[in-house]
Amino acid sequence: VVLKVNTCGVCGTDSHIYQGEFLVRFPVVPGHELSGEVVEVGSSVTHVAVGDWVTVDPNIVCGVCPYCRVGQINLCDNLHAVGVRMDGGFAGYCRAPAKQVYRLPEGMSLLEGAFAEPLACCLHGTDRAGLRAGDRVLVIGGGSIGLTMVQLALAAGASHVILSEPSESRRGLGVVLGATAALNPVATDVRGEVLELTEGGADLVIECAGTARTAEQAVACARKGGRVLFFGVAPEAAIAELRPYDIFLRELTILGSFVNPFTHQRALEALAKGRVKVEPLVSHRYPVAAFEEALAMSRSPQAVKVVVQPSLEEAAV
Numbered sequence: 001v002v003l004k005v006n007t008c009g010v011c012g013t014d015s016h017i018y019q020g021e022f023l024v025r026f027p028v029v030p031g032h033e034l035s036g037e038v039v040e041v042g043s044s045v046t047h048v049a050v051g052d053w054v055t056v057d058p059n060i061v062c063g064v065c066p067y068c069r070v071g072q073i074n075l076c077d078n079l080h081a082v083g084v085r086m087d088g089g090f091a092g093y094c095r096a097p098a099k100q101v102y103r104l105p106e107g108m109s110l111l112e113g114a115f116a117e118p119l120a121c122c123l124h125g126t127d128r129a130g131l132r133a134g135d136r137v138l139v140i141g142g143g144s145i146g147l148t149m150v151q152l153a154l155a156a157g158a159s160h161v162i163l164s165e166p167s168e169s170r171r172g173l174g175v176v177l178g179a180t181a182a183l184n185p186v187a188t189d190v191r192g193e194v195l196e197l198t199e200g201g202a203d204l205v206i207e208c209a210g211t212a213r214t215a216e217q218a219v220a221c222a223r224k225g226g227r228v229l230f231f232g233v234a235p236e237a238a239i240a241e242l243r244p245y246d247i248f249l250r251e252l253t254i255l256g257s258f259v260n261p262f263t264h265q266r267a268l269e270a271l272a273k274g275r276v277k278v279e280p281l282v283s284h285r286y287p288v289a290a291f292e293e294a295l296a297m298s299r300s301p302q303a304v305k306v307v308v309q310p311s312l313e314e315a316a317v
């Protein structure tokens with residue numbers, strides 16, 4: 001399926017690819033959070049047609065490795081992705097294997113469609129973590145992923161959704177989106193505050209900042225018997241200090257989460273019904289020609305979500 005790209009979100013992975021820190025074969029066009037309008041389909045494609053608005057699940061699995069064979073497709077030994085090893089969405093047009101292409105539900109905007117991939121990854125994380133109604137949840141890190149997790153926790157019926165984030169504007173957005181408390185980790189003792197607010201610790205801590213220190217903090221803020229989800233992508237060499245005795249004594253469950261197995265369709269459902277709002281997360285938009293600027297902005301604390309929209313190019317011409 002060939003689509004005319006409408007929106008492609010900038011993600012941390014794109015920076016890693018750009019800096020050559022990721023196993024990619026250059027040249028490659030990055031961009032794996034994309035939506036667009038179908039302009040061409042292969043002769044045996046029947047589930048989408050020219051003119052349809054679609055989103056792409058970028059992660060392509062082999063179907064025959066030992067992990068695929070038992071349904072753990074995100075752990076596929078031969079995983080590759082649109083925008084990582086194949087050309088992706090930071091371009092006017094993108095070609096994707098038909099089975100990776102999903103039609104947007106009625107009434108959904110193309111901007112929303114571009115968030116299906118990151119939301120699908122978050123859904124796999126909250127599935128893994130067993131997010132439940134009544135949970136007291138702490139989300140560490142208030143970027144677009146953290147603020148998506150805040151909304152998923154609320155949608156699931158969490159009783160407390162506490163956000164820890166140093167940027168004041170992001171904390172403010174967290175509260176607007178429904179966080180029950182927003183803590184500034186630079187100015188407050190996060191663990192002390194969380195223990196007080198939750199009367200003993202969070203049932204579930206979702207780490208979305210991706211640093212060794214916040215990983216340690218995540219473990220420290222969980223209650224006895226609590227769950228800790230490491231969702232933020234830490235630098236490969238980062239090392240956190242964990243006391244095995246503490247994990248043992250407090251019977252903690254520590255979980256990882258990687259990409260989006262079988263959650264892309266659910267992400268579309270949640271977006272279509274407004275359970276997760278993504279438009280407030282968009283802080284900056286750039287044309288493809290300003291890609292370096294978009295990348296730099298995506299790393300700045302003033303940004304929440306940066307998107308690239310090729311139509312901004314046409315508008316500028």
Ligand SMILES: [Zn+2]
Pocket residue numbers: 011012013032033118
């Ligand atoms: Zn991404």
Ligand SMILES: [Zn+2]
Pocket residue numbers: 061062063064065066067068069075076077078079
């Ligand atoms: Zn496989």
